[in-house]
Amino acid sequence: MWKVFQIYKNDWVNVFKTPIALFLIIALMILPSLYAWFNLKASWDPYGNTSHIPIAVSNADEGAVLRDRNIDVGKEIVNTLKKNNALGWTFVSEKKASRGLEHGDYYATIYIPKDFSKRITTLLDAQPKKPEIIYSVNEKINAIAPKITSKGASTITENVSSNFVKTVSKAVLTEFNKIGIELQRELPTILKMENLLFELEKHLPDIQDMGNKALEFEKKLPEIRKQGQKIIALEKMLPEINQSSKQILKLEDKLPELKNIGNEIVTLQTKLPDIQKAANKVTEIDQHFDTIQKGIQTALDDTAKAQKIIQAAQGSMPKVEQVVGNGKEMAAAANDFLNKSEATFASMIPIVKQNLLLLKQTADTVNGLTNSLKDNSINPESALQMSQALDEQLTNGINEINRTIEMFTRINENMPNKPLTGVIQKLGDTKAKFEQQLSLVRKIEVPLKEGKQPNSQLISQLNQTSQQASELLNNILDRYDSEIAPNMTEGYKKLIQVAKDSVSVLNTAKEKLPDIKQILQDSAKAANFGYDRLEQLQQDLPDIEKKVHETVQKIQTVMPKVVQGVNAAANFFHNDFPKLEPKIHKAADFVRNDLPGVENDIRRVAELIRTKLPEVEEAAHKIANLVRNDLPNLEKAVKNAANKVRKFNNEENLGDIIELLKNDINKESDFLANPVLLKEHKVFPIPNYGSANSPFYTTLSLWVGALLLISLLRVDVENRESFYSPYHEYFGRFLTFATIGLFQALIVTLGDLFLLKAYVADKVPFILSGIFISFVFMSIVYTLVSIFGNVGKGLAIILLVLQISGSGGTFPIQVTPPFFRAINPFLPFTYAINLMRETVGGMVHDLVIHNILFLLLFLIIGFALGILLKKPLAKHTEKIAELAKKSKLIH
Structure with a gap:
């Protein structure tokens, strides 16, 4: 035995001789407690801090009217929640709440629908509808939060229901109370009615005689009613007759307009062949669309050739400038360069026209967009895509107009009469319109990006500006071939002629060469602009072809119907309208002259029938029906009522009933709203969640402490074979671990009590239980590692994982899967946690003894395994450890 204590003594001597070892041992003593303390502090009172859990509340309730009283239950709920700090209520719009829920800004949302109050008022309907509060929760954020937020939502519905019952019952009892007061006030009248009832009972035979006379009069009513109904029916039709008469007068007033419309229809009929020709032209375009595609491709090829010619001319420019500098060689070189430039300029004339056409297409596209926005025939998303494309086209168009103006200006400066001045001014006006369009398009893009319709004034302004730009370009294009192109050619030829005047005009040539060079640069940019736009047009051509084809199909479908309708309208105007016009005038004269007097006579007679005959008829029918149907029952009812009144007066006291109806309204309504009170009695009260969790986390930290020891400290002893047996080693080192x-x-237990201020009913047993549990856990973990080495460490970790889930430390074991319920009785944690719970909440001695006995059983099993298996498996375990060390990774 002394060898066991010698191992124990040597361990502590070595520890105190090595400061770093002493520091490590002290750290191993403290570290497990930190695991428990941090977890306990983090979960000390989670249900007391639920006011920090954000829940979005959206109220769309529109309120309702109940018996001339406005009610808004949604607003009342919001006002109540603003005073409630149980959860972090945040009041936002439904859209913001939905987005916040998806992005994790809110754990849950409460949505009060717009018909919430209205559904509550259906209580008085034949089929009442229960109001709904829509509760949405994001369960992926946290596992516990949905349970807390669900409780908050349930509380809202419970409060609303309770207040609703209380309000309704109070209203009903208030009515009862009013009835009781009214009964008391009317008690003399009730007594008087009793006497009248008895008097009526005496005169029942006289009433029967009068009823027989009423039956005879009723037989004559059908004929009177028949004649009267005819006049009534005619009077009911007077508004329609009057309305029709007004329409006749309006029709008479519109006859000149109808004639004009008829003439327009006849004119349209004469234009039908032209319209059909236009439709045929569209059809022809659709049929020959491949020719258009070829034409665009040809234009692209020609533009590409022009680009090459311009590039060749630009490539010659440096040589020309060099030759000009050399003096004598300038004339020949300049002539050669200018001859090349003539071909370049000749190719530029159609490109400039082509670019002007593309600019007009851009203006027309803007016009088309504005028309679609006016008609609401395009959605904001498509309009935004189209406007963004136009933004780029307008910007490029402005740049191209600038280049064209510069080129025309240079040519115009070399001509005596400045014939291109007017064209340059119109191009400047066109540029201004394009800049206005660009500004307006960008303003329109702002609401389109938000999915809204742009301002109608902006659309009209953009439409007007695009039309003006298109008209300006039309004017330029109409004059291009006849005026502009010849002037361009003439101006360029004059510029070339000046340069060709040999060496004597060398200085003049030097001055003009920069202009020619700049014109070439402008021509190159114009060619590039045209090529890019033609290339884009070629890409868009399939969509254009599709739209043209759809248009042709619509024309082919609708055109026959249009032609048929126009022909039918024209035939009506020729044949039937002349006959109809005199009849309309005759009807209008009757409406103006005779109809008012007829209306007055009909209304007078009808009013007499309505006011007098129905009264007589109703009275006769009532009396007759009473005689036929109700008089026998009335006689019987009067007699029964008289008998019941006599019986009631003999058996009941009306004064007592009145007093019952006048009881306290508030007390009775409160009783109906909350008929049962829940009285809570805590057998073992624990004030907070952290204290209630201290048994689990304290127990868990002790097992973790044992795992830390076996991970960092050795379980074997040096010089074991020469001096100590396996059993000496087992118990000697165990004493060190147990200490x-x-x-x-x-x-950990003292820290729970004095650092965290955890509630513990029995403090000393709490500390002693912690020491005892630590001893048991240490025996199990130490034995596993001492016998099985690194395998034992793995077994200790597996036991930890199983015990966390299967011990019932956090959730009741009854809610866990069957596997964990099955292993629960065989886990040390089960009895350790239960023992600590007894000391925290208040001890029941038989339960304490029960848990201690089972822990002693685990302690005995641990020592028994150590005694039985330590020696037989010692060499085996050592061999496995040596093999593991060869990996130079496992110690």
Whole structure:
């Protein structure tokens, strides 16, 4: 035995001789407690801090009217929640709440629909509808939060229901109370009615005689009613007759307009062949669309050739400038360069026209967009895409107009009469319109990006500006071939002629060469602009072809119907309208002259029938029906009522009933709203969640402490074979581990009590239980590692994982899957946690003894395994450890 204590003594001597070892041992004593303390502090009172859990509340309730009283239950709920700090209520719009829920800004949302109050008022309907509060929760954020937020939502519905019952019952009892007061006030009248009832009972035979006379009069009513109904029916038709008469007068007033419309229809009929020709032209375009595609491709090829010619001319420019500088060689070189430039300029004339056509197409496209926005025939998303494309086209168009103006200006400066001045001014006006269009398009893009319709004034302004730009370009294009192109050619030829005047005009040539060079640059940019736009047009051509084809199909479908309708309208105007016009005038004269007098006579007679005959008829029918149907029952009812009144007066006291109806309204309504009160009695009260969790986390930290020890400290002893047996080693080193475990238990339990201020009903048993549990856990973990080495460490970790889930430390074991319920009785944690719970909440001694006995059983099993298996498996375990060390990774 002394060898066991010698191992124990040597361990502590070595520890105190090595400061770093002493520091490590003290750290191992404290570290497990930190695991428990941090977890306990983090979960100390989670249900007391639920006011920080954000829940979005959206109220769309529109309120309702109940018996001339406005009610808004949604607003009342919001006002109540603003005073409630149980959860972090945040009041936002439905859209913001939905987005916040998806992005994790809110754990849940409460949505009060717009018909919430209206549904509550259906209580008085034949089929009442229960109001709904829509509760949405994001369960992926946290596992516990949905349960807390669900409780908050349930509380809202419970409060609303309770207040609703209380309000309704109070209203009903108030009515009862009013009835009681009214009965008391009317008691003399009730007594008087009793006497009248008895008097009526005496005169029943006289009433029967009068009823027989009423039956005879009723037989004559059908004929009177028949004649009267005819006049009534005619009077009911007077508004329609009057309305029709007004329409006749309006029709008479519109006859000149109808004639004009008829003439327009006849004119349209004469234009039908032209319209059909236009439709045929569209059809022909659709049929020959491949020719258009070829034409665009040809234009692209020609533009590409022009680009090459311009590039060749630009490539010659440096040589020309060099030759000009050399003096004598300038004339020949200049002539050669200018001859090349003539071909370049000749190719530029159609390109400039082509670019002007593309600019007009851009203006027309803007016009088309504005028409679509006016008609609401395009959605904001498509309009935005189209406007963004136009933004780029307008910007490029402005740049191209600038280049064209510069080129025309240079040519115009070399001509005596400045014939291109007017064209340059119109291009400047066109540029201004394009800049206005660009500004307006960008303004329109702002609401389109928000999915809204742009301002109608902006659309009209853009439409007007695009039309003006298109008209300006039309004017330029109409004059291009006849005026502009010849002037361009003439101006360029004059510029070339000046340069060709040999060496004597060298200085003049030097001055003009920069202009020619700039014109070439402008021509190159114009060619590039035209090529890019033609290339884009070629890409868009399939869509254009599709739209043209759809248009042709619509024309082919609708055109026959249009032609048929126009022909039918024209035939009506020729044949039937002349006959109809005199009849309309005759009817209008009757409406103006005779109809008012007829209306007055009909209304007078009808009013007499309505006011007098129905009264007589109703009275006769009532009396007759009473005689036929109700008089026998009335006689019987009067007699029964008289008998019941006599019986009631003999058996009941009306004064007592009145007093019952006048009881306290508030007390009775409160009783109906809350008929049952829940009286809570806590057998073992624990004030907070952290204290209730201290048994689990304290127990868990003790097992973790044992795992830390076996991970960092050795379980074997040096010089074991020469001096110590396996059993000496087992018990000697165990005492060292148990001593450290003792301090771990003391630190964690005392820290729970004095650092965290955890509630513990029995403090000393709490500390002693922690020490005892630490001893048991240490025996199990130490034995596993001492016998099985690194395999034992793995087994200790597996046991930890199983015990966390299967011990019932956090959730009741009854709610866990069957596997964990099955292993629960065989886990040390089960009895350790239960023992600690007894000391925290208040001890029941038989339960304490039960848990201690089972822990002693685990302690005995641990020592028994150590005694039985330590020696037989010692060499085996050592061999496995040596093999593991060869990996130079496992110690």
